Amino acid sequence: MNGRDLSDPIMEMYLFESSQLLEQLETTILDCEQAASFSAHAVNEIFRHMHTLKGSAAMMQYMGIAEVAHAIEDLFHFIRENIEQELNYRLLSDLVLKVGDFIKEEINKISFGLHPEESATSIIASIKQYLDELKQAKDSGMNAYQARIRFQNDCEMENIRAFNVIHRLKDISRSFHHDPPDLLEDEKSIEAIRKQGFHIFFESDKSYQEVHGFFMETAFLEQLELSHSEHAQLLEVPAVVEADDSVELPDWPEEREIQGKLESSSRNAVISVSVSKLDQLLDLVGELVIAEAMVSRSESSGYSGEGTSFNKTSGQLRKITGELQDIVMSIRMVPLVSTFHKMRRVARDMCQKLNKDVDIRIIGEDTELDKNIIDQISDPLMHLVRNALDHGIESTEERAQTGKKGSGSITLEAKNTGGYVEIVVADDGKGLNLDQILARARENGLLGEQDVNLTEKEIFGMIFLPGFSTKERITEFSGRGVGMDVVSRNIEGVGGVISVESNWLAGTSITMKIPLTLAIIDGMNVRVGSANYTVPTTSIKESFKPKLTDVITDPDGNEMIMVRGHCYPILRLHERFHSQNGLTSFEAGIFVMLEQDGKSLCLFVDELLGQQQVVVKTLPRYIKQVIHREGLAGCTLLGDGSISLILDVADLMGTNRNRGMQALAHNR
Amino acid sequence: MTEQSTFNSAYEEDAQKDKFLTFSLGNELYGIEIKHVIEIIGIQTITEVPELPDFVRGIINLRGKIIPVMDVRLRFKKPFLEYNDRTCIIVIEMKGTSVGLIVDSVSEVLSVPSADIVPPPEAGGGLNRYIQGIGKSGTAVMLLLDCDKLLHDHEVERLLLAE
Numbered sequence: 001m002n003g004r005d006l007s008d009p010i011m012e013m014y015l016f017e018s019s020q021l022l023e024q025l026e027t028t029i030l031d032c033e034q035a036a037s038f039s040a041h042a043v044n045e046i047f048r049h050m051h052t053l054k055g056s057a058a059m060m061q062y063m064g065i066a067e068v069a070h071a072i073e074d075l076f077h078f079i080r081e082n083i084e085q086e087l088n089y090r091l092l093s094d095l096v097l098k099v100g101d102f103i104k105e106e107i108n109k110i111s112f113g114l115h116p117e118e119s120a121t122s123i124i125a126s127i128k129q130y131l132d133e134l135k136q137a138k139d140s141g142m143n144a145y146q147a148r149i150r151f152q153n154d155c156e157m158e159n160i161r162a163f164n165v166i167h168r169l170k171d172i173s174r175s176f177h178h179d180p181p182d183l184l185e186d187e188k189s190i191e192a193i194r195k196q197g198f199h200i201f202f203e204s205d206k207s208y209q210e211v212h213g214f215f216m217e218t219a220f221l222e223q224l225e226l227s228h229s230e231h232a233q234l235l236e237v238p239a240v241v242e243a244d245d246s247v248e249l250p251d252w253p254e255e256r257e258i259q260g261k262l263e264s265s266s267r268n269a270v271i272s273v274s275v276s277k278l279d280q281l282l283d284l285v286g287e288l289v290i291a292e293a294m295v296s297r298s299e300s301s302g303y304s305g306e307g308t309s310f311n312k313t314s315g316q317l318r319k320i321t322g323e324l325q326d327i328v329m330s331i332r333m334v335p336l337v338s339t340f341h342k343m344r345r346v347a348r349d350m351c352q353k354l355n356k357d358v359d360i361r362i363i364g365e366d367t368e369l370d371k372n373i374i375d376q377i378s379d380p381l382m383h384l385v386r387n388a389l390d391h392g393i394e395s396t397e398e399r400a401q402t403g404k405k406g407s408g409s410i411t412l413e414a415k416n417t418g419g420y421v422e423i424v425v426a427d428d429g430k431g432l433n434l435d436q437i438l439a440r441a442r443e444n445g446l447l448g449e450q451d452v453n454l455t456e457k458e459i460f461g462m463i464f465l466p467g468f469s470t471k472e473r474i475t476e477f478s479g480r481g482v483g484m485d486v487v488s489r490n491i492e493g494v495g496g497v498i499s500v501e502s503n504w505l506a507g508t509s510i511t512m513k514i515p516l517t518l519a520i521i522d523g524m525n526v527r528v529g530s531a532n533y534t535v536p537t538t539s540i541k542e543s544f545k546p547k548l549t550d551v552i553t554d555p556d557g558n559e560m561i562m563v564r565g566h567c568y569p570i571l572r573l574h575e576r577f578h579s580q581n582g583l584t585s586f587e588a589g590i591f592v593m594l595e596q597d598g599k600s601l602c603l604f605v606d607e608l609l610g611q612q613q614v615v616v617k618t619l620p621r622y623i624k625q626v627i628h629r630e631g632l633a634g635c636t637l638l639g640d641g642s643i644s645l646i647l648d649v650a651d652l653m654g655t656n657r658n659r660g661m662q663a664l665a666h667n668r
Numbered sequence: 669m670t671e672q673s674t675f676n677s678a679y680e681e682d683a684q685k686d687k688f689l690t691f692s693l694g695n696e697l698y699g700i701e702i703k704h705v706i707e708i709i710g711i712q713t714i715t716e717v718p719e720l721p722d723f724v725r726g727i728i729n730l731r732g733k734i735i736p737v738m739d740v741r742l743r744f745k746k747p748f749l750e751y752n753d754r755t756c757i758i759v760i761e762m763k764g765t766s767v768g769l770i771v772d773s774v775s776e777v778l779s780v781p782s783a784d785i786v787p788p789p790e791a792g793g794g795l796n797r798y799i800q801g802i803g804k805s806g807t808a809v810m811l812l813l814d815c816d817k818l819l820h821d822h823e824v825e826r827l828l829l830a831e
Contacts, residue, residue: 531716577718620727620736622765622819623717632717635727635734643715643729 014060015111016270018053022100025049027341029093030348038089047076053103065103068120071127072099078131095127145211148225150197155220158193159183165218169202172214176202271371273331284324291317333368336414339378340365343385343412350389357407358393367414369421373514376494380487384425384510385410392429392508402505421516426509432502437462460500464488521616525609525644528573529582532644534614534636539649541593543608546586561602571652572604582606596649616646686781690810691771693741697810699803704760704815708774711755728768737768762815778805
């Protein structure tokens, strides 16, 4: 019955819709938890989401999901009817999140063509149990109260008076207990009541006012504190907790990690687009059709000599193509909201486990990024948040010692800077320890002898090297030293740059600079020998014909050039890529000055061919298997159908330095 | 619907069974299983990619799709032969990777039942890595290539290169 084809549009829709609902559900729950209450609106929303989930799961005949959703729906139906009732929001949100996780996992399984589990009896049982408790409380009309009574100083015989209160309490309450427990036999109870007051926990069907009035009748009453207490304190909490534990998935963090990976691989099937964008697109296509007709007509009517009409129409065509490109790109852009909100969930779960108190602040969640890129950075972001929570933020006691406020804070910020989006993960934890990083780098042999004069930035950069972890012990969340290098690799994979800033004891902030989109870049086409290359225009500073007198060669054979008093290394592209018949004389060719990450480099090429927007295509997988990051970011097709290779500027700079070092080693 | 598609794929499988596309390199005849072959095209402008092993000639633009091309002659350490109008690129696909194989010329599709295939001789090393068997069809004898090894066996090469 579940043997549906994954490409089935109904199936596709189901998967998409369900995962979206789950995301919304999670956001709602987390919002409620932050506000420490479930508003009527939120309860309605959760109810609706669960109802939809149940309905569609039943339609697809995934009974396991439908049953769980049904149980939660029942629960929220009850809550909706009895909205004024006191709720244990923590327990409730735990339950709902657990159900969300269960459904998410099932949906993942389905999307991989596996059979979902048939039922989740344990989760349903714990939901039912909670519902029963609520119902019980409701049926008996019980409200739980907590009261503290202080008697007047000189009233004497406090224990007898307290006993009297309890005796009277029996009229309005069936279940109660009090502290101190033994009033008449124990001599010390008088002392205790004098000092701490007399505590009573009880349930009653009377309203707050009535109960308050009841206590005010007590003789010699000095002070009364009466409040609603949480059900959990009176009712059998341990049973519920136990039930929860049995539901808990074993090896939870690992599973999540796998889930994350699965998600990113399967999650690009469907994207929701605003209708106005589609309308714009349609308008543009309409214009395009007309412009195309105009161009072909002006061509077929013959070149009348002055060629103005052809120029005009082709100009129009170019304009429309440009707009078309913009709008298609904007369709692929998705706000970061859901990615950021996923982090809230990660942080919440970790806080509970690690017993830390952390606020997550989110800034600029509306910033938009290409859908593909968002999928790529969601894993790294999770790693960074986990790291910040686990390593960065200290425990509450440590924080108190260093004079910080008890709860830590992690800030997730996204902002647009030109063609890039900057995503910052900042915490106010203990920061990175420079000496510790250096020591660890030496230990692992990551640091050669020549690396003595490293800048702070370069040292912090070392945490991104594979196998590097300063954490002594491996926790379940992080510390295996595989996190950070994966993060940096993923970020570099989408053409981004990652950097760290940190102040010892004051916090760490990690900045990821990510290109808005991968698909189209501005490029400068250059020629070397018979080959064409494309250099991203963003990294070009200038191009110039050199004077031979400005070129210097150092004893190791490295060539450099003086430009306006600054000395830049020269990279001969033909030499770097071993291409035949490239120009070798500096006078015949041209220099292109590249700048990236504060480093500069002069690239020597034969000729500039012109600037053009190019569509980036990745190199075939087969090629990438053979060569690893050899100064190429991808390739593109030029107007005449030939292929041009896109240079990876950052990589070229890196290899240039290595080449120098190799030459150095060789000369010795 | 499911039944139908299983039927179809079984049928296709059956139709492709024991069929080999043969091509020549110098005097020898080679065969590759027809199920890997996507299409055969004439020689195209090849864009060189730096730092590749010499047998991978570069990449070509096949209707907007970028695929790498490998010169099978060079792969088998035979002398390079200048490309002419008989030279063909056989586009094959293995486990989602498309690669073009440059060969001297393509001959025909032959049916070689498994009874007519013998394992390659033990001795010889080298080339035998890429040969999964030797097939007979009429009087012709051909070397049947193991596409998977042909494409994915550069771990060894890389080690050799590094040395």
